Amino acid sequence: MAELYFEKIKGDSKGYYALIIFLSLVTAWGFYGFWVMFTQGHETTGMTNQVIWGIPIVNVVYLIGASAGSLIVSALSGVFGKEEYKVFSRMAALMAALMIMGALLDIFLDLGKIEHGLNTTLYFNTTSIFSWNAFLYTSYFIISVIYLIAMFERKDKLVKGLAFLAVGWAVLVHSGTGGIIGFIYSMELWHSPLTAPLFIISAIASGIGLFIPTLVLTFKFTNKPLDENLIKSLAKIMGAMIIVLLYMFCVEIFTRGYVPANLEMLRMQLFDLNTPFPVAFWVLQITIGMLIPLAMLIFPPTFRSVTWISIAGLLHATGVWFERYILVLPGLAYPKEVFPPGYVMEHTPPFEYAAVYVPAWPEIALNIGTFALIFLLFIIGLKVFELLPKTELLEEVSE
Numbered sequence: 001m002a003e004l005y006f007e008k009i010k011g012d013s014k015g016y017y018a019l020i021i022f023l024s025l026v027t028a029w030g031f032y033g034f035w036v037m038f039t040q041g042h043e044t045t046g047m048t049n050q051v052i053w054g055i056p057i058v059n060v061v062y063l064i065g066a067s068a069g070s071l072i073v074s075a076l077s078g079v080f081g082k083e084e085y086k087v088f089s090r091m092a093a094l095m096a097a098l099m100i101m102g103a104l105l106d107i108f109l110d111l112g113k114i115e116h117g118l119n120t121t122l123y124f125n126t127t128s129i130f131s132w133n134a135f136l137y138t139s140y141f142i143i144s145v146i147y148l149i150a151m152f153e154r155k156d157k158l159v160k161g162l163a164f165l166a167v168g169w170a171v172l173v174h175s176g177t178g179g180i181i182g183f184i185y186s187m188e189l190w191h192s193p194l195t196a197p198l199f200i201i202s203a204i205a206s207g208i209g210l211f212i213p214t215l216v217l218t219f220k221f222t223n224k225p226l227d228e229n230l231i232k233s234l235a236k237i238m239g240a241m242i243i244v245l246l247y248m249f250c251v252e253i254f255t256r257g258y259v260p261a262n263l264e265m266l267r268m269q270l271f272d273l274n275t276p277f278p279v280a281f282w283v284l285q286i287t288i289g290m291l292i293p294l295a296m297l298i299f300p301p302t303f304r305s306v307t308w309i310s311i312a313g314l315l316h317a318t319g320v321w322f323e324r325y326i327l328v329l330p331g332l333a334y335p336k337e338v339f340p341p342g343y344v345m346e347h348t349p350p351f352e353y354a355a356v357y358v359p360a361w362p363e364i365a366l367n368i369g370t371f372a373l374i375f376l377l378f379i380i381g382l383k384v385f386e387l388l389p390k391t392e393l394l395e396e397v398s399e
Contacts (some may be wrong), residue, residue, distance in 0.1 A: 006386040007389075008385065010383075023372045027369050029368070032365065036362045037112075042112055045359070059106050059366075063099045064177050065199060066210050067098075067207070068173055068200075068204075069203040069210075070095045071093065071096035074088075074166075075089075075166050077089050078164070079163050079164055084230060087226075087227075090148065090386075090387045091211075096207075097141060100140055101141060103137070105370065109366060133179075136173045147163070181327060187331045201245050201248065205316060209238055209320070210313065213311075224388060238297070238312075239297040242290050242297075242316065268330065277326060277329070280322050285322040293312035297309070334354065
């Protein structure tokens, strides 16, 4: 029976160093965008007193979900005994750790005053969902790192135990992230009991969608054979998650639409073309991000191709990013009801119907730079750590 061993890459080709340089430059651009926001204030962004969270927070929510999904993928071999999934378990665990690191970095960089991020630890508030998540995020990162080290040290029993803990903690982490939005009942487009399960399902789907092309490209450019059946099995899980997501979106929209008081808010989110939300929802999230990838996974000719499956994964991962955008931004863009019934509020800036938010270049740089940093550290990790599998026939193991 062949036992699985892992190795580093040489990382001495011109293409490898060219990629390192390119990702380093993009990362530097992202930090420059942060420096502009830090030194000149958040007035350099598109955010206002009404839209207080922009695309950096969208990125945070997205990366936390993708990280949870990637860690669950890594734990498939340990939790379900699927030995064939061990070939990418270390890669997926590293991606999970890097993405939660990127999310935490974006949180701190978006604060304006970075030192205020320590307040969640210094002044822990047991009644605050933000304090809960500060604990969940940091402990999740620690669990991911310990889980990865245990795999490096080949501590199989510890790896299996940590795999169960990692999956459970990943569910807690993204349920808590969903709670940040879903618990706020003063914003009707946020408050929902479905937010937490929606976050979990989309985390698994987007984590797989982002990991499949990463896995395929990594194995291709390191000249390692990759079993296509593994990619197809991951794609099936992603397809099932997309179907569940579409169902849950329908349930949530029809439930909110049944309440007459919510009709104006839903019209803004889904049909008011004076805002970017309908295009982001119907075109980028639903059509490009879910229906097209699902069709590619159902249609036999495209499902037989690893390339097309990778494209479907990228499209869905992009669609989930816009799902986070649609979750965060419209809830802020629609003004809150701050007066009791019988009083009228004039919708003058900064509290206006469909408040305008156009992300400025520092925010865009920060988002793109975060992704560049994640993949920069990932390809450096391929050279530093034993992440990629090599199969050697060691001994025959009897039943």
